[in-house]
Amino acid sequence: MTKAMLLVAFDNIGKVGFSREFGTTTEGEGTKWLDHLEAFFTLVARLGGLPWPPLIVKSTGVMGDVTELEKISVDIVEDRLMRDHPGMEDLLKYFIKDFRSEKPKSYFNKFDLYVEAGVVLIAATETSAATMAWIFYYLTKHPEVRRKLTEEIKPAFGQTIHGEFTDADLARVEYLTAVHTCM
Secondary structure, X not given: OOXXXXXXXXXXXXXXXXXXXXXXXXXXXXXXXXXXXXHHHHHHHHHOOOOOHHHHHHXXXXXXXXXXXXXXXXXXXXXHHHOOOOOOOOHHHHHHHHHHOOOOOOOOOHHHHHHHHHHHHHHHHHHHHXXXXXXXXXHHHOHHHHHHHHHHHHHHOOOOOOOOOOHHHHHOOHHXXXXXXXX
């Protein structure tokens, strides 16, 4: 998976999950957050499914990256709670709504929100990046599909907003929908 796919995926998760601009794509480099995600996955891969190594590793203090990742999740939730207003549309909106309800179903305390934010950061970033990498791989293997897709997407560029694609513009590109569905 390329670094670029991770940056794009991470920025998209920031918008969709937390109504927040992470800015990694524009800067062309990841943040400490992505480094912590990588360290976390490396640790999990090395320890496998054994139940006791994580306890030993945590007690020795070498899990600094994982601890930092937990702190980032807390910071994201606290930031999102401070910026909360009814017009915000992101995943956390629904978690917060349940948390603040009289009878929560899933989110009984802030810790639940912190954990869920971490799950969204980790799972959604990797999944999105892997999906984009596979799409680009298949477009490379099938140049005729890439050419046709490029031809059909070009007219949608700048239709609604000058110099940009909008979701509505792209939704009208039937071949894009077909390629997306097949992937």
